């Protein structure tokens with residue numbers, strides 16, 4: 165009789181454990197990763213993305229201009245003023261000015277900053293017009309309290325963030341001195357195992373060729389960030405290899421329509437051409453910066 169009771173208790177405990185594990189599994193799976201494309205808060209193009217992982221880790225990529233800082237800060241405040249990972253694709257102000265302002269705030273905690281920059285002298289020599297801002301950025305990253313958070317990733321380095329594998333497919337390319345700043349863009353692939361996102365920054369023609377040569381088998385991604393705000397960035401050949409279903413366009417209204425102020429296609433920009441490429445490649449969804457902040461769920 166005693167033994168029967170014991171067996172019954174064991175069965176009951178096992179049943180309860182089984183039910184609990186099913187509930188935990190379902191909760192875990194119902195949590196989704198959220199990807200937000202930030203919108204421009206001035207007339208100038210910018211780029212900024214936020215990824216919230218299943219367990220609320222906050223990843224930021226770039227962030228935009230000074231005019232965009234307040235909007236980005238709203239998201240950071242909601243995350244208790246904590247950013248777990250911040251990736252800076254390259255040195256240009258339309259990508260990293262908001263970062264430079266937020267990094268100086270004493271109440272904001274940034275745990276990891278991933279950046280791939282050349283020495284100050286390189287920018288002085290090859291990108292004179294922007295050398296002052298580059299120098300300011302490099303000095304900021306070298307400040308005592310920030311320095312310890314800064315990491316320079318190596319090519320093909322993998323970083324595991326709460327179930328997302330982040331792989332660095334491209335780092336600075338100091339040998340490319342045409343279109344110099346943009347061509348130093350870090351290229352980052354986020355892979356959840358079910359869906360992937362490719363961040364290109366402002367990658368240009370030469371680094372597109374380099375990526376096709378060295379990383380061809382890793383380029384295919386479900387979602388792609390359109391390089392250089394959707395025009396004069398990565399090549400058609402590169403996008404063909406990526407073969408995305410969803411395009412993220414860090415593109416303002418005037419740039420989207422190549423509008424100088426006198427109507428569609430009145431400007432010198434190549435956005436309409438790039439839009440056509442993506443149509444030809446069978447992209448089914450476009451999300452555009454001009455339409456406001458947009459959050460999509462990632463599997």
Ligand SMILES: [Zn+2]
Pocket residue numbers: 210211256258259366392393
């Ligand atoms: Zn840019």
